[in-house]
Amino acid sequence: MSGSAILLQLLNGLASASSLFLVAAGLSLIFGVTRVVNFAHGSLYMLGMYLAVWLSAKFGFWASVPMAVLLIGVAGALIEITVLRRIYKAPELLQLLATFALVLVIKDFALWAWGPEDMLGPRAPGFAGAVAIAGGQFPQYDLLLIALGPLVFVFLQVILKRTRWGILIRAATQDREMAAALGVDQRRLFTAVFALGAALAGLGGALAIPREPASLEIDLALISDAFVIVVVGGLGSIPGAFLAALLIGVIKAFCIGLGYSKITLAVEFIVMAIVLVLRPWGLLGRPLAAARGAGSVEPPLPAFGRKEILALAGLAGALALVPLADSGYILVLLTDILVFALFAASLHFIIGPGGMLSFGHAAYFGLGAYGAALLVLRFGAPMELALAAGPLLAMTGALLFGWFCVRLSGVYLAMLTLAFAQIAWSVAFQWDSVTGGSNGLIGVWPSAWLASKTAYYLLTLLAGILGISFLWRTLYSPFGYALRAGRDSPLRAEAIGIDVRRIQWAAFTLAGVVAGLAGALHAFSKGSISPETLSVPRSVDGLVMVLLGGLHTLTGPLWGAALFTWLEDSVSRGIEYWRAAIGAVILLLVLAFPQGIAGYLRRA
């Protein structure tokens, strides 16, 4: 790279850093105070873009920006008041499920309101052209962005450090309960913070329209970037977010400038993994104060009584008899449900009893699928062997990634699992000669004696029952009790001689193997696999299943998997805006049964 190229790429990096920071700052604020992992932040950004493009046709670009900011701020406040406020008392991950439902609803709303075509906004009047810098042409608007990022940063710092309201926010970020005890009105504070965070997302979106079109894919593309920035910077730290945005924006620009554009698939996740391994709380973050009071310690999971065991055995028996009644599509659907039930059960194993939140569990599902498919296609292994040995690849992955992950906790741990999943995904996506690249591996079918729908269904049922009962049995073994002790009270567990990390590492690996088995079963039921099996949306689906069913029950994940898969299958057939419909159903369930379906049934 020449000197002028270096300078111009540095400026490019700074411009993207500014727009990344605007979004990440809002997300960080919201998390810091309310502890809500707001999946819908990217959706608010997307709404901001659509609103700004739409309004700028009538009122001009510069007028559209404050209007979009205001509207998105109000939308944020409404979301907080109508949805989130009702579920702060629920297990903390439930808010995540609610915001995921909002993502679905907002996406379909945008499709309904503005149609399917991308909408390229106007250039910013006054900043439409380019200036000559170092022999190149650099957009004036990007210079404006470079200045705006630090300006918003300073503005936020002044609010947080110099105003009474800012002091309250900082107090709540550090210790929510203490702030409440000192008479801070939490309800108003939470609503205001959520509105401010949303407004920042809206600002980021509105300011992005001179650079990129409003499109329906932007929400999910953006949310992962924003999460990475927030976590690399340290949750709740605005200076951290600023620093992380600079770091990642500039690194990305230089990857492209140096001709390594392919690495942009995963570069921010590689950076995040490195930062988290070296600094478990991000660049400028601090360990989170443990939440106090009820809800932080879960009641111990009761073991199944005779009645429950009989009921479950009866259910398994009934499932085994289904092929007598119908040998058609119902078996295909049930096979899918069983595969996802096994996947969800393995995820529940580490999130619930293990206390380790994972955003990247699909990595092990996908590794199992790839392991099985590679054995068949590249080594000519028989299908039965591949099914049994495929999960070993998942185990290897879980052993390797788990070793790093168990050193962290909370959202940091979750984000590290996400980083590893994304890295595994990009390897599968890019390594054409082995993994088949973006198309994946095609032509992995079961052996002849298992090829019929009935035979494969029964195989899946058997594997599912074995896998799930193995996990459940493990929970009531000394190992399982040690795992739960490590979750509920790591200090005491250490004191009585339990090596908490080791136990967690083993649990992580076990869950990985079972997820890998689910993945291998999935591969042979579909005949082909692609990188989508280890992508983030697949991980999120697993999380939704677990939370929908109820985190603190054993059977919850199974009901959640069944309900979610069945919903997707039936709703997508009959309803045009099926995504919004699923989102609405999840929202209703969240508000009606904050403990999950199985949790509700248990209490009822």
Place this chain on the structure above:
Amino acid sequence: MRFARVFAALVLGLGCAVAQAQTITIGELNSYKVFPAFLEPYKKGMELAVEEINASGGVLGRKLELVTRDDGGTPGDAVRVAEELISRERVNVLMGTFASNVGLAVANLANQRKVLFLASEPLTDKIVWENGNRYTFRLRPSTYMQTAMLIPEAAKLKKKRWAIVYPNYEYGQSATASFKKLLSQAQPGVEFVAEQAPALGKIDAGAVVQALADAKPDAIFSSLFAADLQKFVREGNTRGLFRNTAVFNLLAGEPEYLDPLKDETPEGWWVTGYPWSEINTPEHKRFRDAYQKRWKDYPRQGSVVGYSAVHAVANAIRKAKSADTEKLIEALKGLEMQTPFGPIVWRRIDHQSTMGAYVGQLTKREGKGVMSNWRYVDGAKFQPSDEEIRKLRKD
């Protein structure tokens, strides 16, 4: 009285059952929520074709019915949906899919379940070559074909230094590989000085444009589309990348991707696309009038694909005089038919139709992007040799 009512109900019920037995069903699955910009017009095209066919008495005296499903945009869900269409809806033919990985997964399932699959939209070369199978046919011109269609114009310019930008997944990768191979053959000594492969939908346009400019290319080959294309065009315009550089861009002339560019439309780019307002052949005029009358909207590239795919199924059934899968496969091989783009043939050797594309240059007219200087390029002429294809297909 009561007897009469029961009798009427019985007759009606029987009538319905008979009618149902007589309809021929196309089971269509596509990623309607993931690629709505392309697939909404596509669906309208299909529906128009079905209405036309049924208004003129159906096929073989039977009504044609279209059952559409959302495939969720992932291979796993798509396979489940296809299974549902096969075993619950008992469709006669499977049709549809958009992304390469979904298309390949469904093609593979069709082979396993021995059902005819007409892949209407996926562009991947593999669906008719490496992963081609007896049960899969594909309508649209492939990535290879569309790339090859641009080569004559690219070679004519005698530009020496080429830079390439493509979305980093199979479509962009194979477009790039084909382009390099074919241009090197047509113009020995050509140099490829830079290659940028941003992730699909996530192009960092400023940095990419800057990196391309640093390589000082004479010409650029791009296979970007949708949001990536729009970002690339705006940054490139602002930074003057296209001022002295010839640009070739696959697909950029398709209304789905061209229309959002409006006054940003770059002048003089060579593209493949669909200049719907200017094609005045009788077959296209008839289609365009019918489409605009039915939907009060103009046709997009997707409309033509959906419309022609349904007609292909109807034509195959007429030729086979049956909806039986094996007979349909034989009928499709070598089937000649009319489309809004003109006559096409379904090739025996690889089950690819010879539907072509329009090659032309972009220009701005009244603040909108249009294609000028365009001509129709027949897909039959842009194919590798039969020998190469046989080697790839392994069958």
